[in-house]
Amino acid sequence: MKIKLTLLLVMLTGLATHAQIKLEGVVKDSIGNPLELANIVAINQSTNILDGYSITTDKGFYRLTLKENTAYKLQVTYIGMKPGEKFIETSTNNLIEDFVLQYDNALDAVELVYEMPVTVKGDTIIYNADSFKNGSERKLEDVIDKLPGVEINDNGQIEVEGTVVQKLTVNGKDFFDGDSKLATENIPSNAVDKIEVLRNFSEVSQLKGVENNSNNYAINVKLKEGKENFWFGDVTVGGGVAPSPNDELYLVQPKLFYYNPKYSVNVIGDLNNIGEPALTNREVRNFGGGFRAPSRDSGTSLSLGDNGLSGLTSVANSQKVDAKLAATNFSYAPISTLDLSGFVIFNSTRLNTRKDSFVRYINATTDIPDETTVSTGREASDQGLVKLSALFKPNVNNQIEYDVLGSLSKDSERQIEISDVIGETNQLDEVTPFSLKQNLKYYYTLNENNIFAFEALHVLKDEDPFYNAYLENDPTNNDANDDNDDSTEEDAYDETAEQLGLVRSLDYYNIGQDQYVKSNQLDAKLDYYNILNSKSNISFTLGTIFSRQDYNSNIFQFLENDQVVDASPTLQDTDGNLLLGENDTQYNFSDVYLGTRYNLKIGKFTFRPGLSLHAYGNQNIQFGDTYEDNFFRILPEFETSVQFKKSESLQFNYRMSNQFTDVTNIARGLVLNSFDNLSYGNPTLQNGLAHNLTLRYRSFNLFNYTNVFATVNYSKNIDQIRSTAFFNNVISTNSYFNSQFADESLSASGRWQRTFGKIRTGLSANYNYSLQNQFIEDVQSVNKTFSQTYRPEIRTNFSNAPNVRLRYTYSISNTDQGTRTTKIIRNAPSISFDAYIWKSITFVTDYSYTNQDVDGESDSFQSWDAGLAYRNNEDSHWEFELKASNLLNIDANINNNVGTFSVSNSSTYILPRFVTFRVIYSL
Numbered sequence: 001m002k003i004k005l006t007l008l009l010v011m012l013t014g015l016a017t018h019a020q021i022k023l024e025g026v027v028k029d030s031i032g033n034p035l036e037l038a039n040i041v042a043i044n045q046s047t048n049i050l051d052g053y054s055i056t057t058d059k060g061f062y063r064l065t066l067k068e069n070t071a072y073k074l075q076v077t078y079i080g081m082k083p084g085e086k087f088i089e090t091s092t093n094n095l096i097e098d099f100v101l102q103y104d105n106a107l108d109a110v111e112l113v114y115e116m117p118v119t120v121k122g123d124t125i126i127y128n129a130d131s132f133k134n135g136s137e138r139k140l141e142d143v144i145d146k147l148p149g150v151e152i153n154d155n156g157q158i159e160v161e162g163t164v165v166q167k168l169t170v171n172g173k174d175f176f177d178g179d180s181k182l183a184t185e186n187i188p189s190n191a192v193d194k195i196e197v198l199r200n201f202s203e204v205s206q207l208k209g210v211e212n213n214s215n216n217y218a219i220n221v222k223l224k225e226g227k228e229n230f231w232f233g234d235v236t237v238g239g240g241v242a243p244s245p246n247d248e249l250y251l252v253q254p255k256l257f258y259y260n261p262k263y264s265v266n267v268i269g270d271l272n273n274i275g276e277p278a279l280t281n282r283e284v285r286n287f288g289g290g291f292r293a294p295s296r297d298s299g300t301s302l303s304l305g306d307n308g309l310s311g312l313t314s315v316a317n318s319q320k321v322d323a324k325l326a327a328t329n330f331s332y333a334p335i336s337t338l339d340l341s342g343f344v345i346f347n348s349t350r351l352n353t354r355k356d357s358f359v360r361y362i363n364a365t366t367d368i369p370d371e372t373t374v375s376t377g378r379e380a381s382d383q384g385l386v387k388l389s390a391l392f393k394p395n396v397n398n399q400i401e402y403d404v405l406g407s408l409s410k411d412s413e414r415q416i417e418i419s420d421v422i423g424e425t426n427q428l429d430e431v432t433p434f435s436l437k438q439n440l441k442y443y444y445t446l447n448e449n450n451i452f453a454f455e456a457l458h459v460l461k462d463e464d465p466f467y468n469a470y471l472e473n474d475p476t477n478n479d480a481n482d483d484n485d486d487s488t489e490e491d492a493y494d495e496t497a498e499q500l501g502l503v504r505s506l507d508y509y510n511i512g513q514d515q516y517v518k519s520n521q522l523d524a525k526l527d528y529y530n531i532l533n534s535k536s537n538i539s540f541t542l543g544t545i546f547s548r549q550d551y552n553s554n555i556f557q558f559l560e561n562d563q564v565v566d567a568s569p570t571l572q573d574t575d576g577n578l579l580l581g582e583n584d585t586q587y588n589f590s591d592v593y594l595g596t597r598y599n600l601k602i603g604k605f606t607f608r609p610g611l612s613l614h615a616y617g618n619q620n621i622q623f624g625d626t627y628e629d630n631f632f633r634i635l636p637e638f639e640t641s642v643q644f645k646k647s648e649s650l651q652f653n654y655r656m657s658n659q660f661t662d663v664t665n666i667a668r669g670l671v672l673n674s675f676d677n678l679s680y681g682n683p684t685l686q687n688g689l690a691h692n693l694t695l696r697y698r699s700f701n702l703f704n705y706t707n708v709f710a711t712v713n714y715s716k717n718i719d720q721i722r723s724t725a726f727f728n729n730v731i732s733t734n735s736y737f738n739s740q741f742a743d744e745s746l747s748a749s750g751r752w753q754r755t756f757g758k759i760r761t762g763l764s765a766n767y768n769y770s771l772q773n774q775f776i777e778d779v780q781s782v783n784k785t786f787s788q789t790y791r792p793e794i795r796t797n798f799s800n801a802p803n804v805r806l807r808y809t810y811s812i813s814n815t816d817q818g819t820r821t822t823k824i825i826r827n828a829p830s831i832s833f834d835a836y837i838w839k840s841i842t843f844v845t846d847y848s849y850t851n852q853d854v855d856g857e858s859d860s861f862q863s864w865d866a867g868l869a870y871r872n873n874e875d876s877h878w879e880f881e882l883k884a885s886n887l888l889n890i891d892a893n894i895n896n897n898v899g900t901f902s903v904s905n906s907s908t909y910i911l912p913r914f915v916t917f918r919v920i921y922s923l
Contacts, residue, residue: 021090023064025097027056027076034060035101036646037120037702038078045071045087053116055702058645062703065757068092079121080104118148118702125149125197125702133189134799135836135874136844140221141184143192146797148755149700149707150197156181160197160217161698162709162751167201167218167290170257171228173264173331176343177290177387180219182279186255186268187221188922190874191232194222204399206443206451210529210537210599212608214641214651215696229260231923238881238918240274243889249274249916256923263332270325275885275911277323280315281349281381289387289405291437294455294525295545299612299635299655300591302545304519305662307463308433309411313353313379317893317908320352337395342388351379354909356892361730361902362776362817369421371730377415384408396445403439408432421730422492425675426470433463449531456524463517469675471509473497478504492729493675499728500581500670500678501568502557510558511567513672517663521547535602541595541612548588549663555581555672569670571680574735574778579680583622583669589660590617597637608639614658620666620683627683633658648699659688661721665736679723679734686738689718705760710750717743724775725901732901741773741780762793774817774900781818783900788812802835815898822903824896825853842869852894854905859894879920889913 027038040062042052051072052064066072068090074097076084081101088097117131132146145152151159158165158180168180175183201218202208223232233256240249251272258265270278285308295302315321324347331341354376361368387405412430419425442454471493478494497504502511525543532538555567567581595612611634618629635658641651664671667681692715699708722739725732751764766789774783788811795805809828815821830848837843845866852859869881892907 019068019092020065021068021092022094023052023066023074023088023090023097024094025062025099026060027062027078027084027099027101028060029081030100030102034058035078035081036060038062038076038099038101039116039119040064040074040076040099041116042066043073043075045073053118055118055120057701057703066090076101077116120702123199123201125199127195127197129189129192129195132797134797134803134834135839136803136834136842137189139185139189140187140192143189144184144195144219147195148705148753148760150195152184156185158184158219160199160219161700161707162711162749163215163217165217165219167203168221169218170221170264171223171259172220173259174290174329174341174389175221175266176327176329176345177288177389179287181283182268183221186278187257188232188234188255190922191223191227191257192221193224196220196222204443204453206397206399206445207453207529210451210531210539212599212639214649223259227259231256231258233257234920234922236918236920238274238883238916240914240916242914243912247273249914251276251916251918253278261333264330266329268325268327270323273320273322274914274916275315275318275321277315277321277349278325279327279345279347280323281347281351281379281383282314284345284347284383284385285409287345287385289385289403289437291403291405291439291457294457294523295543295591298525298541298543298591298593298595298614299637299657300545300593300614301657301659302521302547302589302591303660303662304459304461304521304547304549305517305664307465307515307517307664308409308431309379309381309413309429309465313351313377315349315351317355317910318351318353319909319911320350321911322350324348337393339391340389341391343385345383345385347381347383349379349381353377353379355906356909357904357906359730359902359904360820361727362820368727368730372420373417375415375417377413379413380411382410398445399441399443401439401441403437405437406435408434419492419730422676423472427675428468429465431463431465433461435462436460451529451531453527453529454525455527456522459519459521459523461517461519463515463519465515467513467515467672467674469509469511469672471511471675473504473507473509475505475507493731495728496678496731499569499571500555501570503559503565506559511555511672511675512558512564513553513555515553515671516551518550519547519663520549521545536598536600538598539596541593541597543591543593543595545589545591547590548586551583551585551587551663551667553583553667553669553671555670567670571670571733573668573680574737577668580623580669583667583671585663585667585683586621587663587666588617588619591615604643606641606643609636610638611636616658616687618660618687620663622668622683625683629686647701649697651694651696651698653692653694653696655692657690657692659690659717659721661685661736665721676731677734678732679736682736685721685736686719688720688738691716691718705753705755707753708751710748712746712748714746715744722773722775723900724778726777739773739775743770743772745770745772758796758798760795760797764791764793765789772900776901782816783818784816785898786814802833805832807831813898815903817898820903822898823853823855824898827851839874840870840872842871843867844869850894852896854896854903857905859905861890861892861894862888863890864888877922879922881918881920882915883918884913884915886911886913 027035036058038056040054042064044051052066054062054064056062071089074086076099078101082104084099084101115128117128119126127147129143137143141152144150153159165180168183198218200213201216202213236253238251242249251274254269256267268278327345329343333339357373359371385407389403392400410432415427417425438458440456444452474491523545525541527541529539557565569579569581571579591614593612593614597610600607614633616631620627635656637655639653643649665681666683668683671679695712697710719738720743723734723736725734747768749766753762769786772783791809793807796803807830811826813824828850832846834844847864849862864887865885867883869879871879892909895906897904
């Protein structure tokens with residue numbers, strides 16, 4: 001590695017020694033107004049190669065760095081203006097050249113001598129993909145991550161100016177409903193011609209001028225000529241030998257795409273056991289299909305809960321992975337006014353997991369011992385999704401959309417946990433959740449000043465989680481503590497078993513629980529927009545949310561001879577009522593609201609005040625008892641922004657919102673979340689009220705490619721729904737209530753990025769302070785956390801030289817939990833290196849080191865991957881690759897976490913060293 005870095009530094013030094021001069025100037029129109037975002041290119045007349053390019057500032061200023069004693073052709077272009085050209089010859093002195101462009105009413109197409117790497121058209125930034133490639137790229141993500149102002153975050157999502165991209169299209173057509181991660185990891189880089197970043201993005205052209213889309217970003221990928229009307233993509237086949245002699249590694253991944261103006265088809269397949277799934281089980285579960293609730297901006301937040309498998313493990317935290325995927329996406333336009341699209345996804349994953357943990361509990365009035373656990377498990381997940389969409393736009397004044405998404409899965413997890421406090425426990429979680437979403441939208445423009453928009457979303461969910469836990473028991477010491485016998489002690493689970501009303505005379509506790517949750521929700525609204533003048537408009541909204549959830553659960557015990565008995569708990573709630581081991585609850589919620597917003601633009605300022613009046617209705621029925629709460633509430637909101645220039649803005653937003661929980665927190669019977677965690681709900685729970693303030697700054701200077709964004713957010717939650725925990729040993733029972741103590745949080749994040757020729761530097765920082773009230777056995781304490789994270793970075797992007805990326809992450813977190821203070825320090829340097837040699841060999845390697853210090857106790861782990869690939873030339877259909885992951889054969893990653901009631905240190909075991917040989921055929 002040292003040799004590689006030395007060679008790289010020599011190359012950088014050599015490149016920096018070329019004698020250069022500066023060319024500066026101003027671009028104006030015929031009456032002397034400066035032209036912002038004009039494009040200037042300098043073409044070397046002897047080589048016909050682009051030696052420099054620039055984009056003018058808001059003052060019309062540009063600067064180029066050129067070679068000495070060289071002849072150049074300068075070309076300046078600006079939309080709506082005739083291009084300007086000059087021929088110059090540099091010497092050893094800096095030059096000044098101004099341009100005056102004339103208006104071109106004919107708007108003839110401009111023939112560029114050389115394609116600009118970056119151009120700007122209105123709210124669209126267009127990147128020429130080839131200008132940022134060096135030959136080592138294979139997928140779309142490799143190109144996007146090199147674009148100034150754009151990056152791939154740690155979750156694999158595309159971010160522009162610090163905001164996650166909402167939608168990604170290919171040639172204007174949806175790619176799996178705009179899922180950016182699926183696109184970036186599968187679309188081949190050699191098929192990409194342009195990458196268009198659309199700021200202030202709106203999917204409905206009729207609403208673009210009246211909606212606030214300042215935080216909406218989309219990306220459109222334009223394919224190269226020759227990719228339309230032909231299949232393109234690649235097929236990867238590979239194999240290898242695992243550390244275990246009984247396991248052989250395999251990989252088969254076809255990724256094929258077809259586009260023409262009328263229809264498109266995308267096919268992605270996957271069959272592998274090397275930990276590189278095309279789509280993980282967690283990503284499939286979170287695949288939303290592009291649905292957005294009509295009430296998202298109403299101020300009401302209602303949760304339907306998630307009662308699926310509680311913790312689908314990520315592939316990165318697994319010891320063994322078997323993945324299968326079959327996915328297809330299509331779009332079809334039978335006529336110019338109708339677009340049909342959809343996708344089908346089937347995913348099957350099998351994971352083996354292991355996690356070792358040491359947990360230190362925060363003591364209240366009882367003595368909770370520290371606990372060491374070893375958990376091994378096997379997860380099985382089969383998931384299927386189908387979506388169909390139709391968009392009908394008979395004319396510019398009417399647009400109708402309909403979407404339907406169905407999902408069904410079968411998930412299970414078997415786990416063995418060995419605890420030095422409780423002993424060995426065998427657990428089984430199973431669930432087959434089903435959901436159906438339907439979306440209907442209609443947009444109607446009556447005339448240039450009056451627009452109507454209707455949106456409705458219907459959600460139907462069925463969830464049936466089953467849980468089973470098998471624990472060892474010694475029936476001879478069930479009442480040892482009651483007899484004041486110092487020589488023996490009850491098993492850790494005995495007191496909980498007694499409170500659950502279990503039979504304690506067996507050598508085991510075999511506990512089960514059935515649950516069934518059915519959710520039915522309608523969310524709809526009608527918007528009316530009135531455009532008052534060119535500077536202002538007003539809108540009115542009539543909306544409603546109707547929701548019903550039915551919930552049943554039952555705790556039972558398996559005895560000998562397959563006999564089953566229901567639990568008969570002796571536990572009481574905080575009011576002294578005996579708790580049941582079952583639930584039978586119906587929860588009805590309604591919100592009818594009327595809202596208005598006013599938009600006013602004065603110079604650089606935009607003001608958007610608004611408010612909404614809500615009539616809420618809550619009702620839950622449990623075992624014949626009815627609990628109701630009906631009330632009115634006014635929720636204000638306010639937003640203002642300052643547009644300093646086209647690429648620099650400051651935005652402030654305030655919003656008040658009402659937060660409502662789901663049925664599981666309202667049901668008053670006992671629920672077995674796991675063998676060591678029980679809970680019961682509160683039928684009298686009220687809503688929580690939240691105040692949220694956000695200040696956001698953005699600046700993207702295309703003149704010197706400096707990208708800056710910063711966000712400050714403050715939130716205060718009043719009457720927040722909180723839980724209090726009661727402990728028997730390490731076994732907790734939680735209940736819910738509305739806390740009279742407010743929780744607060746203040747966070748700030750920012751990033752600075754600057755490009756110097758072929759070198760890009762960056763620095764990001766994050767700060768978070770939170771004040772959270774926690775309750776243990778009704779004793780209130782304040783949990784204060786302050787965390788800081790810093791990440792400097794430098795990377796190169798040479799076309800004809802190796803490239804390196806250096807990154808260092810430093811974070812420190814201090815948590816004060818009243819009885820305990822925890823300090824966690826994390827240091828994580830990393831380096832990635834890629835080289836494209838002799839136009840045929842690609843070498844890529846990534847190394848990272850992570851050290852975590854918890855209150856003076858330090859742990860560390862490393863990661864090192866590498867790949868070596870050969871293809872005869874850039875146009876070759878065949879490529880051969882040798883790839884190695886976890887070269888150091890590290891057993892486990894280290895993680896530390898500060899929870900509400902505990903501090904944990906854990907080791908999560910990962911895939912061993914894999915070395916595979918692959919053959920890739922590109923169409």
